Amino acid sequence: MSADGGTVAAASSLRADLQLVAAMIPNGSRVLDVGCGEGELLAHLARSKGVDARGMELSQSGVNACVRHGLSVIQGDADHDLQDYPSASFDYVVLSQTLQATYRPRLVLENLVRIGRRAIVSFPNFGHWRMRLGLMLDGRMPRTPFLAYSWYDTPNIHFCTVMDFVALCDDLDVTVERSLTLDRHGRPFRLNPRAGLANLLAEQALFLLRRDRTS
Amino acid sequence: MSLTSPTIDFSSPQERHDRLTVAEPLALDCGVSLPSYIVAYRTYGALNAARSNAVLVCHALSGDQYAGPETHPVTGKTGWWTTVIGPGKVLDTERYFIVCANVLGGCMGSTGPMEVNPATGKPWGLTFPVITIADMVRAQVKLIDHLGIDTLFCVIGGSMGAMQVLEWTASYPNRVFSAVPIAGAARHSAQNIAFHEVGRQAIMADPDWNNGDYYASGRGPERGLSVARMAAHITYLSEQALHRKFGRNLQDRRKVTYGFDADFQVESYLRHQGNIFVERFDANSYLYITRACDYFDLAAEHGGSLASALRDTKARFCLISFTSDWLYPTPESKAIVHALNAVTANVSFVEIATDKGHDAFLLDEPEFFATLRGFLDGCARHRGLAVP
CATH class of the missing domain: 3.40.50.1820 (Alpha/Beta hydrolase fold, catalytic domain)
Structure with a gap:
């Protein structure tokens, strides 16, 4: 994560889960990264895959860092600023570790699969055993190394489990093309996300989605 | 082309x-x-x-x-x-x-x-x-x-x-x-149209404006244009910036004069901005260009x-x-x-x-x-x- 003046993270230092996201995106695609931070993924995609990379980011410092590095990024948030984009205007729309921080995750998810021919969504799994154990044994809201916020200062207001997310996709007629369950460091497990074990062991999950259009 | x-x-x-x-x-x-x-x-x-x-x-x-x-x-x-x-x-x-x-x-x-x-x-x-x-x-x-x-x-x-x-x-x-x-x-x-209108009215209220026909007289509507510039200049700054630059500081004096001189630094500054503007800008141009902005949609x-x-x-x-x-x-x-x-x-x-x-x-x-x-x-x- 480079701050001002530095260079955008090189591919090798790209966060592990973002490397998995990048691997799902073919060369030359048009990509919108919602919540793009300081543009690590976008810079990587633009440089190594010739992607037409656009971003949206809530924090002003993140936006400014991106534009300083020549990336096309606007300030905005997933809850309010996705509705302006026309349907199928991007090949891929990425929402990485942000869904749980949105006010209306269901609407956000619908917008992602509307704007993108495909959507790539990753999120922390609240069904992980540490969460369950923390609440059961301590009787306190769970805190883990991966989600270290206290209940009163967390930006994460809409937690879900892997199974919850799959159920929402079913509800919205969103097709899961691929799914990966990951540990805290972004290393994948080989587990079916519909299986209870994945919901217990995965600290985060990564989905490749699409919604087939009738018209 | x-x-x-x-x-x-x-x-x-x-x-x-x-x-x-x-x-x-x-x-x-x-x-x-x-x-x-x-x-x-x-x-x-x-x-x-x-x-x-x-x-x-x-x-x-x-x-x-x-x-x-x-x-x-x-x-x-x-x-x-x-x-x-x-x-x-x-x-x-x-x-x-x-x-x-x-x-x-x-x-x-x-x-x-x-x-x-x-x-x-x-x-x-x-x-x-x-x-x-x-x-x-x-x-x-x-x-x-x-x-x-x-x-x-x-x-x-x-x-x-x-x-x-x-x-x-x-x-x-x-x-x-x-x-x-x-x-x-x-x-x-x-709001922008409103501010421009204030500026235009200041120019037009100056008798030297003479319905825009002042070039031969050798005396243009400098007071009106100056007031227009002063009002506009406030809109180009911010409350914080004005306060930071001037506060309530007095201009070259230790007490207020109980008159209408530029007692405050901010007044002196605005008058200066107005005065230097009239040396390089034409009042009629100001009318036309502000109008062009107002019409922009x-x-x-x-x-x-x-x-x-x-x-x-x-x-x-x-x-x-x-x-x-x-x-x-x-x-x-x-x-x-x-x-x-x-x-x-x-x-x-x-x-x-x-x-x-x-x-x-x-x-x-x-x-x-x-x-x-x-x-x-x-x-x-x-x-x-x-x-x-």
Whole structure:
């Protein structure tokens, strides 16, 4: 994560889960990264895959860092600023570790699969055993190394489990093309996300989605 | 796109501005046609062989073509945007060919109310037709044609300059590679029109204005124009900036005088701003240019939809606003961003945190410069220009 003046993270230092996201995106695609931070993924995609990379980011410092590095990024948030984009205007729309921080995750998810021919969504799994154990044994809201916020200062207001997310996709007629369950460091497990074990062991999950259009 | 018979008039000894005389009519939005007209302009740097490095800088209401690092022939001061234009600066005169034209209706050599109407041999005054932002851009297009430039690498400007940038991208979508509207809006708000009206009424209330016919009298409406400038200048700053600069400090005195002298530093400052403005600006030009801003409504020109106005643009956009700008606040820029998203244009948008108000784009704002530099370098790479 480079701050001002530095260079955008090189591919090798790209966060592990973002490397998995990048691997799902073919060369030359048009990509919108919602919540793009300081543009690590976008810079990587633009440089190594010739992607037409656009971003949206809530924090002003993140936006400014991106534009300083020549990336096309606007300030905005997933809850309010996705509705302006026309349907199928991007090949891929990425929402990485942000869904749980949105006010209306269901609407956000619908917008992602509307704007993108495909959507790539990753999120922390609240069904992980540490969460369950923390609440059961301590009787306190769970805190883990991966989600270290206290209940009163967390930006994460809409937690879900892997199974919850799959159920929402079913509800919205969103097709899961691929799914990966990951540990805290972004290393994948080989587990079916519909299986209870994945919901217990995965600290985060990564989905490749699409919604087939009738018209 | 070619001119019938363009001539550059550098010859006249009393004429100190570089001027292009366009000897063909200009059909204005108001329905009147100017039979011929003059565009006064300045250039900095050199056009490359591929003619791909030209940047058009659009000036604001009270600006002119002297934007770069040189001495202004009237004020004796340096150009108005030397924070940005110059060797090694964001608009690097060693990389880019920078063009800045005095707007139509202006008073620094371009055709406007203080220039002589060729048909009568007298200054136009109020017989000058009312012009629009689109008219200003139409005149600039002829200059760009004349300079042999097909596609501008960048069109950039703040405030009224931003309006011209937007007009360029809407009306000449294939001729703009990148566009930077700074501290601007796609339409003038009621508040902005209101402030302009105060300025115009101050000018018109001055007996020396004489219905715009004052050029022969040797005495113009300097008091009115000065008041207009003072009122406008407040809108270019912010409450915090005024407080930081002046507070309630007294001017060269230890106590208030119980009179109407400029007791406070802020009064003295505003009076000074008004006084220096009248030395370089024509009151009638001020009326015409403020009117052009008021009439600007890019969506209305295109059936009420801003997205429709920008539908054909190929430009890479970077919109910039400033947190303390209450004249052209951030939501105005965001409305443009939303319209550009709706047509899937390539757009960046940055809001710069500053307490310097609307005028921040003219001042030393490192974050603003870094944003501009990053955006322009990215565009230069896409344009095939060398990036240091």
